[in-house]
Amino acid sequence: MLEKLKQKFPNALSNKMENGEDYKYIWFEDFMGSTIGIPRSDITAEEIRLLELLFAPLNNQDILKTQAEPSWKTFLSEPNTPLPLTSWENIRFIHFKLSHADFSITDFEDAFLAFVPAEAAFVWENETSGILMETDKEESLSKKDLIAISTTLESDFYVKTRMFTGRFHPVNLDLHHHRNQEKKCFDLAQVHLPDLKVSDLADILPHSLLHDKSFLNKKWYINEILGQTQQDTELIKTIKTYIECNSNATYAAKQLYIHRNSLQYRIDKFSERTGLDIRNFRHALTSYLILLLND
Structure with a gap:
């Protein structure tokens, strides 16, 4: 099997180098103890995940973690940049802004990461703002969690914090677009929702739609909030009717x-799917506006 891999990756190595540059390679070991190192520049994230199912990875997570932030910063800040090498499958961006950097x-970073249960990495845009990238490998931070974290950080570092939480997305080239859209939403939240320490798309959507009167990004908002729910016509009709009835469940x-219990079931289903x-x-x-857009 390793010999076939060497044919596919002709620049692969069989043994780690003595000059300490083996970090430039992704290493795997078979059940016989034989190893192969594939240049990071020659392998995709999908290929890494596939090989991890067949072979034992050797310290790849540590390598990826130490290499993550510079490459992610380049990817997020420069258009048409290749996707960084990572084993993460889904991530979300938690945007933050600090009042100062004294x-x-x-x-x-250490204080913030101490509260994050999943794998995460920081990307700083400047000395007072940046992004925490969080994976979905563990239970993700809720808005309530982030408010508590914000309060603790403000107390410990004597700094005011603002945050905006995005949705989880597959790790692909679309992340660049999602980050830019969320950044615009965060900028609007800081202007129109100054009292919210932690905001999200549900909070800022009405202001976003008023600001973007051309609705050029209408589809992005629909996909972000409704996702696959936009195809569930019965559920959408139920939620729209419930809101139009002034949230009167009986009416x-x-x-x-339908029975009132069925209505409640559908409401809970909508909440679970969309947040x-x-x-x-x-x-x-926000729900009513996005349903009107979807129509």
Whole structure:
């Protein structure tokens, strides 16, 4: 098997180099103890994930982690840049803005990462703003968690923080576009929602639509919030009717000719899929607007 891999990757090595540059290679070991090192520049993230199913990876996670931030910063800041090499399958961006930087950035990162249960990495845009990239390998941070983290960081570092949470996305070239769209939403949130320490797309959508009157990014908003739910016409009709009935469950159930328990089931299903609790006014407004856009 390793011999076949060497044919596919002619620049691969059989043994780690003594000059210490073996970090430039992704290393695997078979059940016989034989190893192969494939140049990072010659292999894709998909190929790495496939080979990890067949062979034992050798310290690749440590290598990827130490190499993650510079390559991600280049990818996110420069258009048409190749996707960084990573074993992550899905990530989301947590954008943050600090009032000043009169402290150690390393200490701030360590303090923040201490609260993050999943694998994560920082990308700094400048000395006061950046992105925390979080994977979905563990339970992700909720908005409540992030508010608590924000409060703790403000107390420890005497700095005001603002955050914006994006949605999880597959690791592919579309991440660059998602990051740019979320950044625009975060900028609007800082202007129109100054009292919210942590905001998300549900909070800022009405302001985003008013700001982007041409609706050029309408499809992006629909996909981000509704996802596959946009094809569930029965569920969409239920939620739209419920909101139009002033969130009166009894009246809405009669309008839909369904039992009230069935209505509640559909509301919970919508909330689980989209992250929107339509019993909350702001989320109900966002839901109704996005359903109108989807129509």
